[in-house]
Amino acid sequence: MKLSIERSVLLKAVSQAQSVVERRNTIPILANVLIEAEGENVHFRATDLDIEVMDRAVAQVERAGSTTVSAVTLHEIVRKLPDGALVTLTDDGASGRITVEAGRSNFSLATLPKEDFPVMASSEYTANFTAPAPVLRRLFDKSKFAISTEETRYYLNGVYMHVSDSDGGHVLRCVATDGHRLARIDADLPEGAKDMPGVIVPRKTVAELRKVLEDDDMQIAVSVSETKVRF
Structure with a gap:
């Protein structure tokens, strides 16, 4: 090479x-x-x-x-x-x-x-959609502070991203908690995201993803399966 x-x-x-x-x-x-x-x-x-x-x-x-x-x-x-x-x-x-x-x-x-070099198992992504970088940036910035840092409570070590009902219809919602604080933030549901399964985006993934969300004009492609999320 x-x-x-x-x-x-x-x-x-x-x-x-x-x-x-x-x-x-x-x-x-x-x-x-x-x-x-x-x-x-x-x-x-x-x-x-x-x-x-x-x-x-x-x-x-x-x-x-x-x-x-x-x-x-x-x-x-x-x-x-x-x-x-x-x-x-x-x-x-x-x-x-x-x-x-x-x-x-x-x-x-x-x-x-x-x-x-390890090859991560492929996944059948059941939902694919695109979201503007400022939308994802807002969702994670407003929720990441409440992520638990206690490793034994692994299910709290991330942001739960899912589709939820709201007064105005379906929304894309991010939730995080450390057992003492709770953060919840909603955004308009992107086209194609309605059937996405809920996933926990780990703290480290949120931190790495946040680095590439500074460009306001960027559109982020998101693919979700039962066990994986790809940005």
């Missing part, structure tokens, strides 16, 4: 990846980001087995391929590279290492094979 990508684009992708991976875990592959290069795109994927984040970026792919590398280490390297730098990632597929080059800087990082 060999590709070249703008530093700012790479930084955005690895920033999202490193914020999801667990820095302390007994499964080494979970500390890594999966990088897959093909055509004119490079795909990044990271997971802690509860959350999976994926990103796609445009790159100059000289040789297609895939590998995994420490998300935190790669992020630290890219973060310190100069603005405007063109970063080249090279993995020969045999040495178990990937090189990161930008100008006079050259780094060599250990890799793990793509085959070790």
